[in-house]
Amino acid sequence: MTPKVFETVTPRPSAYLDRLAASDLGRFYKGRMLDALDVRPGQTVVDLGCGPGTDLDALAEAATSTGTVIGVDHDRAAVDAARERTAGRGTVAVHLGDLHGLPLADRTADRARTDRVLQHVADPALVLRETHRVLRPGGRLVMGEPDWDTLAIDHPDSDLSRSYTRYVTDEVVRNARIGRQLPRLAAEAGFQVPTVIPVTPVFRDVRAADEVLGLERTTRRALAAGYLTDEAARRWLAHLADGPFLAAVTFYIVVADS
Template identity: 50%
Template sequence: MANALGVPSPDKVTYMDTVAAAAVDYKQQLLDLLALKPGLTVLDLGCGPGADLPAMADAVTTSGRVVGVDIDQKMVDAATDRFHDHPHVEIHLGDGHALPFEEATFDRARMDRALQHVADPSAVLSELLRVLEPGGLLRIGEPDWDSLVVDGDLEMNRAFNRFTCSTMVRNATIGRQLARLARAAGFEVESVHTAAPVFHDFALADEIFAFTRNTERAIRAGAIERADGERWLAELQSADFTAAPLMFLLAARKPL
């Protein structure tokens, strides 16, 4: 599949699984912040193909319930296939702007790298507030794409980030906004943590951050000169590679 600039994009299920496998540390932080225990009901909004559902299902046991929701039918189908034999895991097609659940349905709610893609983050947060029990916990992990650090040519790093923020990601700096938006939606903010996983393998980082694909897109869009973009990519592949994205992890609570 190619995007509007004619550059092929990877299969979404494969991409989501690759990201999940590479982000074990911050995902464990997010899981720990959820403070799950047997019998709880948990919502994973933007669950994708379900890579994060097993750990939550294990934590709440069969006495609890884990509900994954995604707006993409392909993601829902993949997750449904994976968990068809887990009766306490449910997968739903749904839109975070209008969740198909009654008020005060869940003890916990979670989003991981999904709020960056929605049309109205504030509306989604308001929906999460609605479906949580009073005192229920919200945990969100989101990147700040303007803070992606790549060792090497600083101006090319900045140009790549600018293109990503302006063109490739709808809410590219949502991570730094989480606490403010959560308070505005009615949540009590307990804490904000950060995580910055470090990548030294260019091939893996290229799969996740699309250095090659998005540099080509930026070149075709006139945001980066071709000679500069090709030189930067060659340098990233031939030298010692280091890159680190900045993740924000929000811990918030619905008031009693």
């Protein structure tokens, strides 16, 4: 293992989300999502799984002082952080709640978004039905989710790359293939899906990739789960640290209209 290259301590969730948002990748895809959401002044916007409130300020700016932004998250610490972050914004409210049963009345929102949330929930289809319920006719949902089955990391031994990706899709992420499934799930929930935007970041710097992917931490877990042997894990990380590096994964931005 090579701790000089890889981040060995798991960052706090709020720190990880803020760090990703501040990266070139985060600014790019979040900008694309905000453009697709097309928030108008005076509208009510719901951030589903808002976390520590990373995106609430940008949504509030788009809705202006005449609009309302509602954040919903199931994690008490995240809700507290989001409330503290937006304490100076009277147009923002943050609720503790389950996305499978939103604490919102029918047809009360104009816009909604999810950002890398549906990959973790127990029932993405139910969350989409709930979102459709709270959106007004003519409303819009914009979702951004990775498809971890597309994760490709170059290595001279392609079997190691396949084993690593298989571990991520089988064991690490609950709904690992959600990116490709979103258009179908949204249509089944009653939405029209006019636009699907694929975004495929390519990482050439191992440190930048590690900040997003947690390469060593995930490798250790794959080793413990039997997807890699000790010798394979050593060879895998040694090449990632020292050899020319390339990794890519496809992220889907899906626009769904109610």
